[in-house]
Amino acid sequence: MKYEVVIGLEIHAELSTQSKVFCGCSTAFGAEPNTNVCPVCLGMPGALPVLNKKAVEYIVRAGLALNCEIANYSKMDRKNYFYPDLPKAYQISQFDLPFCKGGYLNIQADGKEHTVGITRIHLEEDAGKLVHTPGGTLVDYNRSSMPLIEIVSEPDMRSAKQAVEYAKAIRNILLFAKVSNCKMQEGALRFDANVSVRPFGSKSYGTRTEIKNLSSFKMLQKAIDYEYQRQVSMIEKGEKIRQQTLRWNESSNRIIALRSKEDAHDYRYFPDPDLLPVILSDAFIEDVRSKMPQMPEEKKKMYIEQFQLSEYDAEVLTANSELCAFYEEVLQDYNEPKIAANWVNVELMALLNQSDMLVEELPFAACDMAQLLQNIQSGKISGKMGKGVLADMFETGKSPEEIISAKGLSQISDTAELEKIADEVLANNPASVADYRAGKEKAIGFLVGQVMKATKGAANPQSVNEILRTKLNE
Amino acid sequence: MRLCDMPLYQLSAMLDEKSISAKEIAQDVMKRIGEANATVGGYITILDEKEIMESAQKTDERIAAGARRSKIDGIPYALKDNMCTKGIRTTCSSKLLENFVPVYNATVYEHLINAGGVLVGKADMDEFAMGSANENSALSFTRNPWDTKKVAGGSSGGSSATVASGQAVFSLGSDTGGSIRLPASFCGITGFKPTYSAVPRYGVIAFASSLDQVGPLTKDIRDTAIVLDEIVKYDDKDSTSAKIATNYAQNLNNNIKGMRIGVDASLVEATDEDTKAAVLTAIEKFKEMGCKIVDLSFNHNEIMVAAYYIISSAEASSNLARFDGMTYGVRREGENVIDTYVNTRSWGFGPEVKRRIMMGTFVLSSGYYDAYYKKALQDRTLIKHNFDAAFELCDCVLSPTTIFTAYDAGKKLEHPTDAYMSDVFTPMANIAGLPAASIPCGFAKNGMPIGLQLIGNSYQEQTLLNMAYAYQQETDFHLQRPKMTGEGEKDEV
Numbered sequence: 001m002k003y004e005v006v007i008g009l010e011i012h013a014e015l016s017t018q019s020k021v022f023c024g025c026s027t028a029f030g031a032e033p034n035t036n037v038c039p040v041c042l043g044m045p046g047a048l049p050v051l052n053k054k055a056v057e058y059i060v061r062a063g064l065a066l067n068c069e070i071a072n073y074s075k076m077d078r079k080n081y082f083y084p085d086l087p088k089a090y091q092i093s094q095f096d097l098p099f100c101k102g103g104y105l106n107i108q109a110d111g112k113e114h115t116v117g118i119t120r121i122h123l124e125e126d127a128g129k130l131v132h133t134p135g136g137t138l139v140d141y142n143r144s145s146m147p148l149i150e151i152v153s154e155p156d157m158r159s160a161k162q163a164v165e166y167a168k169a170i171r172n173i174l175l176f177a178k179v180s181n182c183k184m185q186e187g188a189l190r191f192d193a194n195v196s197v198r199p200f201g202s203k204s205y206g207t208r209t210e211i212k213n214l215s216s217f218k219m220l221q222k223a224i225d226y227e228y229q230r231q232v233s234m235i236e237k238g239e240k241i242r243q244q245t246l247r248w249n250e251s252s253n254r255i256i257a258l259r260s261k262e263d264a265h266d267y268r269y270f271p272d273p274d275l276l277p278v279i280l281s282d283a284f285i286e287d288v289r290s291k292m293p294q295m296p297e298e299k300k301k302m303y304i305e306q307f308q309l310s311e312y313d314a315e316v317l318t319a320n321s322e323l324c325a326f327y328e329e330v331l332q333d334y335n336e337p338k339i340a341a342n343w344v345n346v347e348l349m350a351l352l353n354q355s356d357m358l359v360e361e362l363p364f365a366a367c368d369m370a371q372l373l374q375n376i377q378s379g380k381i382s383g384k385m386g387k388g389v390l391a392d393m394f395e396t397g398k399s400p401e402e403i404i405s406a407k408g409l410s411q412i413s414d415t416a417e418l419e420k421i422a423d424e425v426l427a428n429n430p431a432s433v434a435d436y437r438a439g440k441e442k443a444i445g446f447l448v449g450q451v452m453k454a455t456k457g458a459a460n461p462q463s464v465n466e467i468l469r470t471k472l473n474e
Numbered sequence: 475m476r477l478c479d480m481p482l483y484q485l486s487a488m489l490d491e492k493s494i495s496a497k498e499i500a501q502d503v504m505k506r507i508g509e510a511n512a513t514v515g516g517y518i519t520i521l522d523e524k525e526i527m528e529s530a531q532k533t534d535e536r537i538a539a540g541a542r543r544s545k546i547d548g549i550p551y552a553l554k555d556n557m558c559t560k561g562i563r564t565t566c567s568s569k570l571l572e573n574f575v576p577v578y579n580a581t582v583y584e585h586l587i588n589a590g591g592v593l594v595g596k597a598d599m600d601e602f603a604m605g606s607a608n609e610n611s612a613l614s615f616t617r618n619p620w621d622t623k624k625v626a627g628g629s630s631g632g633s634s635a636t637v638a639s640g641q642a643v644f645s646l647g648s649d650t651g652g653s654i655r656l657p658a659s660f661c662g663i664t665g666f667k668p669t670y671s672a673v674p675r676y677g678v679i680a681f682a683s684s685l686d687q688v689g690p691l692t693k694d695i696r697d698t699a700i701v702l703d704e705i706v707k708y709d710d711k712d713s714t715s716a717k718i719a720t721n722y723a724q725n726l727n728n729n730i731k732g733m734r735i736g737v738d739a740s741l742v743e744a745t746d747e748d749t750k751a752a753v754l755t756a757i758e759k760f761k762e763m764g765c766k767i768v769d770l771s772f773n774h775n776e777i778m779v780a781a782y783y784i785i786s787s788a789e790a791s792s793n794l795a796r797f798d799g800m801t802y803g804v805r806r807e808g809e810n811v812i813d814t815y816v817n818t819r820s821w822g823f824g825p826e827v828k829r830r831i832m833m834g835t836f837v838l839s840s841g842y843y844d845a846y847y848k849k850a851l852q853d854r855t856l857i858k859h860n861f862d863a864a865f866e867l868c869d870c871v872l873s874p875t876t877i878f879t880a881y882d883a884g885k886k887l888e889h890p891t892d893a894y895m896s897d898v899f900t901p902m903a904n905i906a907g908l909p910a911a912s913i914p915c916g917f918a919k920n921g922m923p924i925g926l927q928l929i930g931n932s933y934q935e936q937t938l939l940n941m942a943y944a945y946q947q948e949t950d951f952h953l954q955r956p957k958m959t960g961e962g963e964k965d966e967v
Binding site for chain 1: 556557558564566571574576577578580675676677678679680682683684710711712713714788789791792795796797798800801802811815835838839840843847
């Protein structure tokens with residue numbers, strides 16, 4: 001018997017608001033421990049939360065981007081449990097009335113398009129961070145009360161690959177919507193995977209386990225693959241799957257049980273009396289919608305219809321928000337969408353792929369790339385030279401102007417100088433001149449080559465061609 | 475009458491006339507603390523005399539410069555010890571917080587600092603404001619100034635007893651289910667719980683967030699109006715804070731002719747004989763002043779106390795979870811983090827607080843939530859509707875504040891719920907979020923004060939103040955002062 005895997009994801013994304021979700025503390029990453037804190041996010045007695053309006057705007061934006069229904073009436077609830085990183089001993093979250101419900105996302109995986117349902121998106125606060133030292137465990141509350149959204153999917157994925165593609169697509173959407181920086185190395189995007197298996201063709205679900213806190217796509221893939229194998233081998237041995245919460249151990253590439261259903265927390269959710277219910281008017285929701293940044297689907301359409309890009313180019317550019325943003329920045333200084341798309345998708349991508357780098361790690365800015373393309377357009381350098389300059393830029397981070405002048409690459413477009421060289425070439429090659437004049441058109445190729453040689457390739461071949469013809473036809 | 479026994483409005487006028495100085499008032503209050511503190515108690519922390527006198531000195535300088543800030547500039551007052559005071563320890567009368575010194579001020583305290591009030595000390599209370607006799611204090615004691623063998627009432631017992639005994643001119647207390655009104659009634663002073671959301675809660679250590687409200691305890695309703703003008707202010711740090719325009723002291727008037735007073739006779743009937751007689755006499759007095767009595771019959775009297783204890787305990791179980799010894803307060807180390815939680819909380823909380831935490835945890839647990847917490851919220855809605863309907867018929871609701879007058883300290887109640895059932899008149903105002911006052915309306919045969927409760931519609935503080943003002947113009951119960959033992963020669967004013 002063959003088994004299929006059933007996967008649902010809970011994705012936590014940190015919102016990129018300036019301040020925390022219930023107080024005015026900064027959300028900047030990497031500050032000295034316990035410096036971005038105040039009585040509110042430290043859970044000091046008597047301190048009260050005040051909901052960050054920007055965070056509400058952001059979650060609504062995320063909800064709209066993921067085709068959700070936005071609730072006109074929502075509220076914040078308390079989730080009660082003790083842990084040293086949770087200073088109030090409750091997390092302010094949402095229980096039964098989240099801001100967003102019933103969305104979906106289309107993804108490409110396993111060579112097909114799949115629709116993944118989104119059950120809900122709710123707003124909550126992050127906890128602090130435990131730091132284990134030889135002297136004991138310390139707590140850093142800088143992260144306490146950072147704004148998080150939790151995006152809960154339906155159990156609609158049927159392979160680890162689909163789960164990864166879905167997670168990547170969510171990341172891309174959140175980046176396009178400008179609600180989260182999704183920096184996974186900073187923990188701004190985390191996944192919990194709910195995994196069960198069932199015989200192919202079965203309509204009912206198997207017992208699921210939840211793997212907590214996966215912090216990279218690679219981990220997500222590995223953990224699901226591992227858990228699938230584990231569950232299948234248990235079933236094949238006739239053992240029962242227990243409903244459990246699990247943790248992926250990256251160093252041992254294994255799964256560790258955290259707790260089983262029997263000792264699951266009773267979180268005693270109840271409405272937070274310190275916060276009023278949130279009433280979102282249709283006008284507010286429409287306002288957020290009208291100010292939405294362009295989403296990938298929309299951009300793709302625009303690229304094809306207005307920029308005349310190929311379907312493929314448009315797809316590549318919009319599947320990666322950083323690449324897309326870079327491309328559009330290039331267009332600001334170099335308004336030739338097709339040529340720019342070609343350079344970004346082919347030349348730049350080749351360099352990035354070779355060195356396994358991300359767009360955001362490029363050592364030069366989009367305006368440098370635009371400058372390079374302008375130099376090619378104006379004929380200052382040839383396209384072939386341009387590729388070399390781009391490679392240098394990639395290596396050194398220097399501006400194209402710097403590289404061109406340092407290497408003396410600039411094409412000679414000074415006609416007087418070119419004419420002088422052309423005269424010399426004509427004088428030194430009477431045989432070819434005679435051939436041309438006798439009707440051997442091809443002879444001009446040799447003469448152009450001689451001029452190019454004399455200028456060390458810095459002449460514009462087209463100009464040289466024209467000058468020579470004029471002189472020969474005189 | 476000594477300065478320390480005089481009402482705020484009178485002292486304020488004397489300061490304006492420059493017939494006395496703020497330092498003289500402060501000195502007399504300090505002297506009274508010396509006389510009364512051993513028997514009445516009422517404070518957890520008393521500020522250094524030097525600090526108090528410096529604060530009074532600053533008022534005197536402002537008065538000399540013609541720049542007195544408000545009517546409470548230069549007036550000595552006490553704060554219930556659940557209001558955070560930067561640099562001054564704030565304990566909630568709990569062992570867990572006996573070393574807790576806040577790094578921030580409660581917004582109400584900020585307002586009193588800005589108004590120029592002279593803070594004398596932090597008043598005693600039932601631990602985390604849970605109790606109605608002030609006998610659950612883990613750090614101090616408070617007794618009734620009229621008879622120090624008797625309780626002062628709670629949970630703002632310290633706030634009440636210090637004012638009644640002249641150890642403060644006024645105080646702030648907090649009221650979750652009657653914690654201002656009940657001790658005010660027991661100690662023969664005026665207590666006022668404003669509409670929920672009127673006074674900012676930021677920095678006030680929460681008991682039950684949806685019920686808690688800070689208010690003044692004073693010797694005269696005119697004092698109440700003056701203090702409310704300083705503390706009823708919008709606060710952007712409290713999401714539940716309302717924007718209300720106030721000018722209570724200026725708008726105070728005693729023309730209450732034609733006001734309709736709602737009375738549920740069954741509530742009056744439920745009290746002891748002395749209380750019943752005093753309340754009936756007060757009703758006659760209001761009739762004489764031209765008020766109409768409207769008969770009410772609430773159908774929520776039985777369920778109200780249960781709903782109150784379920785909601786308040788549920789919120790408390792969550793609000794008090796933060797006292798785990800991790801980031802502040804006292805920590806009792808254990809083998810591991812769970813042990814540390816258990817040790818700290820088992821050692822730190824008193825029995826009543828533990829009882830409420832357990833009760834609250836139970837009613838929120840899965841499987842019990844619907845039967846208890848959800849049901850209590852439905853009762854809450856019903857009680858609100860009942861009051862909405864009542865206020866169609868009347869302008870305020872009158873009842874006794876308590877079933878009986880102050881009783882002997884240490885009197886063991888058979889069962890904790892017997893104590894709970896004694897709070898039958900006050901929690902309804904918290905459940906419905908309404909403003910309510912307790913004013914003195916007589917004395918029992920044993921000499922203990924009796925209180926009258928007036929409940930108004932939301933944000934109708936002025937109506938209540940005017941009703942109480944008119945009543946105090948016609949009666950002298952609020953002018954009586956308990957005899958302080960150890961009192962020296964009488965000062966003439």
